[in-house]
Each structure stands twice: as structure tokens, then as C-alpha cells.
Amino acid sequence: MKLTRSSSLLIAFAVIAAVFLSLPLVAIFIRVPWSDLGSMLSEKSTRDALLISMQTSLIAALLSCLFGVPLAWLLARSSLRGISMLRVVCITPMVLPPVVGGIALLTAFGRKGIVGQYLYDWFNISLPFTRSAVVMAQVFVAIPFLVLAVEASFRQSGRELEDAARTLGASPSRVFFTVALPAARPAIVAGLALAWARSLGEFGASITFAGSFPGRTQTLPMAVYELVSVDYRLSLVLSLVLIFISVGVLATMRDRWMVGR
């Protein structure tokens, strides 16, 4: 292919973008103290943060799936008035600054929140600054990713098979579980992986609503943030762990996103 002046310029811009995206990750790989990796990963604070991150993000991903798939189905199939507005509300956390999400959660479920005050007064339940709060913050930011992926799949597969099932005598719930859900399975798996990755990387909403208490609510991203000024080498190691997990998620979805060679 003969390179024209304009195509050379395009390629130059593409190279700059690729370098800009990859250079920070390469920098971490270069600067990570590989020789101390094992000992740093086995430190109690690291193990605690990793454990809390894995535990809360997996629960958050499963909860996102449990509630997000029916929500996606409702958004895809309902012709009720106001369904478009509901969609906007449901995906807003995707574009909301996470710290605002945290404030919103505090305002709703905090001890003096519009729901939280009753939870505390009637049941003595206080959600902020607990591990449940970490999970709630993660679900809040992750569920839109799953809902969008699965809703698109429901829309794409159409109503035809579901109508056929209804004419064969299947109740709406049977249609959902035996026809709609299997058809959306690839999108659900992809949505689950996205929700998990988003939960794992969650920082702003969690630190606002759940705080960063080592061994209680401190997740890996919170630990990285706090270690930057205290133990930079350890923060590099934890960042490396998060990079590996993110790349792993991308790899599981290569059929969906990684087209071409």
C-alpha cells in the first residue's frame, strides 16, 4: 500500500494514541519490584484488600445479574409509558462521577438518609461504612453495564420466539426462563464479566459510602490510592494485580470485542 501524506498523518495519530494508552501500563511493568513481588503480595494488608475486593466484587456481579437481567427484559419488552425515562435513570450511574454516586447512596441509605433513617430506627440496621455498603456501591455503578449489554441482546433476538412459546401454552415466566434467557446467555456472560470488572475497579462511590477501613471495607483500588504516598512500590504491585484481572476479563470476552486478527 502506497502511503499518501494524509494516510501517513492518520497512522501517526493512531500510533500516538496507542503509545499513550499502553505506555502507563508498560511503566508499571517496568517499575514493579519483581524480586519482592511474592513477599509483598503475601503481606496481610495486601491479602485483606485482595480478599475484600474479590468477595465484594463477585457478590456485586452476581447481584447485578440477579436484578439486572429482569430489568433488562422489562426495558426491552415493556411498552409502558415512561419506560424510556426508566432506562435513562437506570444507566445514569454509568456516566455519573462515582463520588456523586457515593453521596447519592449516603443520602438514600445513610443513617439519616431517606430510607436509611427508617432502617436504623426500625431495624437497627446501619449500612454506611460496612462491607454491605461496598457491595451496594459496586452494584450501583456496575449494574448499568450488564443491563445495557443484556437489553441489547433481548432487543436483537426479538419477540418472535417468545410469541411462539406463548402460543404453545407457556406462561410469561416459563417463556422468560426457557426461551428469552437461553437466547440472551452470551450477553449475560459478557454483562456479568463487565459488571465484575467494573465492581473490582470501583473506588469513588465505595470510598464515599463505605470508607476505607483496612480489613473491613478497604478494597484493592482504595489500598492503591492510600499506598501511593506511603509505599509506592506496594501500590505498584497492587496495580499490577488489578491490571492482570482486567486483562483477564477482556480475554474472556475476546469474541465480542477483539475482532480481526
Next chain:
Amino acid sequence: MSLQLHGAVGRGAFHRDASLSVNDGDVLAITGPNGSGKSTILHTIAGLVSLLHGTLKCNDDIWDAPANQMFIQSEKRSCAVVFQDVRLFPHMNVISNVAYGLRAHGVNKQQAHAQSLEALSQVGLHSFEFRAPHELSGGEQQRVALARALVLKPQVLLLDEPFAAIDTGSRIALRRLMPEVLATFPGVTVLVSHDPADVESLANSHLAL
């Protein structure tokens, strides 16, 4: 015993008047150009679309009567549809597709399996039970869809252009099979077609739109 529809059918901006009456054992063919409302009538009978006004009755049961706010859901009507675009469930094998309606009606697994095998034999596909839909030709898929409808022994059988989306060879085989199947079907059959040959060979009454 009969199926009666008198009123107006429609979907979106489209609507038209429709009137038909079919007795048990009879086959009514509905013909007309594209967009004349053939499939809309069929989908109204199946309960996938509501009647705009009028009454739809099967025997003494009212299935749809908007004036009286009566509407029997699709899954509650004794009515099975063979769709033009087949609509087999791609994640189920042939026998599971045929047994789907029986299982939805609460028939146990063994009985559903046995009855489905019988229905597959009726359409000449008794050895295809464990195949996936995508392994079948268009004509074979449509025969599975026919077996899936017949196995329910519905009061009303709706055939929506069943020969339209299949290749010529399969169409000939299915056209040969269809009169035998319909001759033994005791209920009401409504066939939508744009082919005069179908009307002549399969139907004993005709509604031209």
C-alpha cells in the same frame, strides 16, 4: 363447534374489518396481497394481537371481545400456530421443541416424549429427535413446527404461509404431506397463503382479502 371472528383487526396504523366462520374439520384459506392483513387476522386469533372491536369466539368461549373487556391470553387459548419463519427454539433439539407445549401444559416428561415421537412420525421425522434445528433443511424444520403444533391437539390450527420460506424440493414434500395431516385433524384450520394452488388442494372454504 366453530371459530368465529367478526370485527376489526389491526396493528399500529393498520386496521381492517374481518369476518370469518369456520367449522371443525374445515380448512379456511385466507388469501390476499401483501399488507392486506392476512397474518394480522391469524395473530389476532392466536392472541398475539388484540381485536380492535367485535368478537372472537371459539365454540362457546369468548377469546376476545374488547367491548366487554374480555381477552384470553395467547397461552390460555387452545390454538397452535405454524409460523412462516418457523420459529423453532435454536437451543433445543427436535424432540424438546415438539415437547415444549406439552411440558408447558403440565404433561410429564415421559408422556411428552412419547407423544412427541408419535407427532414426529406423523410428519415423517421419527428418526430426527436428537438433531438440532440448524441441522435440518427448511422443509424439515417446518415439519417439526407442524408436529409441535399438532401434538397439542388444539381446537384451532393456524398455518401462516407454511410453504413460503422453504426451498422448492422441501415445498413439494410438505405439500404432499399437508393434505394427509389436515384430513386427520379434527379441529378448525385457518391457512394463510398467497398461492391459489394451496387454496385448491388444502382448503374447503376461502376468504379473499
